[in-house]
Amino acid sequence: MFCFQCQEASKGTGCTVRGICGKPEDVANLQDLLIYTIKGISLWAVEGRKVGVVNGEADEFIMNGLFATITNANFNKNVFVARVRKGLKLRDTLKEQVALAGGDTAAVTHDAAYFTGETLEDFEKKATQVGVLATENEDVRSLRELIIYGLKGMAAYAAHADNLGYKKDEIFAFMERALAETLNDGLTADDLVALTLETGKYGVDVMALLDEANTSTYGNPEITEVNIGVGKNPGILISGHDLKDMEQLLEQTAGTGVDVYTHSEMLPANYYPAFKKYDHFVGNYGNAWWKQDKEFDSFNGPILMTTNCLVPPKASYKDRVYTTSNVGFEGLIHIEEDEKGKKDFTQIIEHAKKCAAPVEIEKGSIVGGFAHHTVLSLADKVVDAVKSGAIKRFFVMAGCDGRMKSRDYYTEFAKQLPKDTVILTAGCAKYKYNKLELGDIGGIPRILDAGQCNDSYSLAVIALKLKEVFELNDINELPISYNIAWYEQKAVIVLLALLHLGVKNIHLGPSLPAFLSPNVANVLVENFGIAPMGTVEEDMKVFLG
Ligand code: SF4
Ligand code: SF3
Numbered sequence: 001m002f003c004f005q006c007q008e009a010s011k012g013t014g015c016t017v018r019g020i021c022g023k024p025e026d027v028a029n030l031q032d033l034l035i036y037t038i039k040g041i042s043l044w045a046v047e048g049r050k051v052g053v054v055n056g057e058a059d060e061f062i063m064n065g066l067f068a069t070i071t072n073a074n075f076n077k078n079v080f081v082a083r084v085r086k087g088l089k090l091r092d093t094l095k096e097q098v099a100l101a102g103g104d105t106a107a108v109t110h111d112a113a114y115f116t117g118e119t120l121e122d123f124e125k126k127a128t129q130v131g132v133l134a135t136e137n138e139d140v141r142s143l144r145e146l147i148i149y150g151l152k153g154m155a156a157y158a159a160h161a162d163n164l165g166y167k168k169d170e171i172f173a174f175m176e177r178a179l180a181e182t183l184n185d186g187l188t189a190d191d192l193v194a195l196t197l198e199t200g201k202y203g204v205d206v207m208a209l210l211d212e213a214n215t216s217t218y219g220n221p222e223i224t225e226v227n228i229g230v231g232k233n234p235g236i237l238i239s240g241h242d243l244k245d246m247e248q249l250l251e252q253t254a255g256t257g258v259d260v261y262t263h264s265e266m267l268p269a270n271y272y273p274a275f276k277k278y279d280h281f282v283g284n285y286g287n288a289w290w291k292q293d294k295e296f297d298s299f300n301g302p303i304l305m306t307t308n309c310l311v312p313p314k315a316s317y318k319d320r321v322y323t324t325s326n327v328g329f330e331g332l333i334h335i336e337e338d339e340k341g342k343k344d345f346t347q348i349i350e351h352a353k354k355c356a357a358p359v360e361i362e363k364g365s366i367v368g369g370f371a372h373h374t375v376l377s378l379a380d381k382v383v384d385a386v387k388s389g390a391i392k393r394f395f396v397m398a399g400c401d402g403r404m405k406s407r408d409y410y411t412e413f414a415k416q417l418p419k420d421t422v423i424l425t426a427g428c429a430k431y432k433y434n435k436l437e438l439g440d441i442g443g444i445p446r447i448l449d450a451g452q453c454n455d456s457y458s459l460a461v462i463a464l465k466l467k468e469v470f471e472l473n474d475i476n477e478l479p480i481s482y483n484i485a486w487y488e489q490k491a492v493i494v495l496l497a498l499l500h501l502g503v504k505n506i507h508l509g510p511s512l513p514a515f516l517s518p519n520v521a522n523v524l525v526e527n528f529g530i531a532p533m534g535t536v537e538e539d540m541k542v543f544l545g
Contacts, residue, residue: 001028002133005149006071007402007487009514014132021072022312029127030080031069035148036130037087038065040112042179044094047108049173051101055094059172061087062179063162066148066155068326071488072289072309076328084123088116110183142517143192144182146492149515150199151175153493156241156307157206157454159326163244163341166213174202193523200500203493207457211372214243219273220373221451225365226270227283228435230358231259236348237285237299237358239263239292240306241452243272245324245343249304250278252345258352261285263295264309265428268451271369284366285358288401288431296321298359302351304335308488309428320355322348366434368449370424372461381444383469386479390441392420393544394480396463398456398494399429400487406510407432410485412536414438414447418544422446424462427453427494429485456494460501475502481543482506483533486513499528507543509533 001023004014008021018024023031041058048055065083068074091113099105112130117123135141158171181187181195215221236258238249246262246269253260259282262269267284269275286295289309296303296313302320305327312329313321324335324343337343375382385391395417401407414423414433423433423446430449438446450458467475484495484506492513498506505528512521512532524530533539 001025002131003028004132004514005145005152005489007400007511007513008404012511013514023075024077026124027075027077027080029131030077030084030123032131033123033127034065034080034083034087035069036112037084037091038062039179039183040110040115041087041091041094042176043108043110043113043183044091044098045176046180047103047105048094048098048101049176051098051103053094053097053101053103054169055090055097058090058094059176060162061090062175063155063158063172064326066152066175067159067307068328070152070156070308070490072311073307073326074328075310075312076330078330079328081120081123085118112183138517139189139519140192142515142520143189143196145515146513146520147178147182147192147196147199149489149492150196150203150496151178151493152489153491154199154203154206156490157210157493160242160244160454161206161210161213163242164213164217166209168205168209171202171206171209174198196496197500199493200496200498203497204457204460204500206493207454207497210454211457214272215371215373218243218247218275221268221271221369221371222273223367223374224271224276224369225367226267227365228285228362229283229364230261230285230360231282232357233257233259233280234352234355235259235261235282235285235299235301235358236352237261237263237296237301237303238266238269238306239289239303240308240327241265241454242306242325243269244341245304245306246275248343249345250275250281253280253349254278256349256353258301258349261299261358263292263303264289264431265452266306268368268449268455271371271451286361288428290401290403295361298361300358301355302348304345304348320351362435367445368434368451370448371450371455372458372465375448375450375458375462376465378444379465379469381442383466385442385444386466390420391422391444392418392479394422394424394478395543396424396459396480396482396484397429397433398424398426398459399453399485399491401428401431401485402487402510404510406533407485409510409533409536411436413483413539416536416540419446422448424448424450424459424480426450426455426459427491432485453490453494456497460498463503464501476504483539483543484508485510505529505531507531507533507539
């Protein structure tokens, strides 16, 4: 195996025996093969679109396949074997459709469009030939993978929007074109850089689409005080990013005597008006994903993982973890949806009834819900505070949290920020500082949490609005600095989206991606001023001049 898609890549270069995330070698290889299969389907999808063939099943398969290979989403080998098998059938159907529609089948020559296999042995053999290292030139490899990881994040967001009935054909078409281009040996490094930036453009589009899906379905996030303590009833803990799952769980648990709590990236569900009507929705339990090994233990009740980040479960609570959608782990119960998109959570609810109430690990509350709608409704106040000098600078500290000790930097950075600065956050990165008492500036809290990582879109909307209000020509003239923490591939699409919007001088930590070759890293440094995390003191000086 060779995998270097996340921030915890072994030795800062790549995992070669077993992922730091716990992904075993056979799963890693089969994920590579699924990506290769998806690229093959994409070659036909691109050719098909030229002659009016659009295969919705293929679009969804590509989206879900990309999503399933995100860090900490799916560790189940059987899932990948089944998906490769299904993918090959779909690919061949699409190929026939292209031929029937008069498409240029001879134009498609790559092995990914034709390779065959049926048994696990066939797949395992093929998998070792089509991984990341199959691209020999390290710069081309770096750019191809940067694009693919961006697409994985894009696919995840597209899937959540799709679950709520929102989709855009342009986004599927782009994913397919970009995947096909990662097989094209005729592209220069410049072409691939251009494609990387275009990925960022579609990143903005997909986050806007998901924002529309979430807010049209569940209302605009509101300023909310979220309880972080516990109640007396047994509870179900729901984690991940999927709000449709959240809705269905709340509906089905109402009146059962079982409470619902969010974990990690599901915290922002507390901010949506549609979910506030449920009295048994108690609040948020615990912190970011990587603390689940302790927090799932003390929660006592069942846990529903709707997306990443799943950590291979410990024996002490393994029988309480349920998965759904693209999440998977051998031995855990997986809840499938029916044809109408309904999921039956009865067995999780019955399981919860037999469990003790959660052990209290924290008390009090945290405040969030500062997505674009809320912040823009406070725009006058914010603008006045900036004009009067009460707020000197905003710090966008969105992204991911993770296990590495070096991430304590972000806690320290938040603590040391001058009192006339405000943190704008989104994603699970917030857990590094969202329980600090940083106070407020004239009623504006010093930490404004917009929501999940995809709600980084909200932060961009806010920045663009401020640019307009202050009549600036360039987003970089705003008093906003970007100190982003990344871990997995959703953060990659967020980063590419920010680059597309023209944001410069982003600091990225706790380490630069292992998949950036020195030359590609240089392109990012020279053209966009991307900088690695330094010490808190050094960075504070850089940001505050
Ligand atoms: Fe290693 Fe990260 Fe890949 Fe897991 S996802 S195998 S930790 S690089
Ligand atoms: Fe977190 Fe996995 Fe990235 Fe959505 S849940 S931000 S790490």
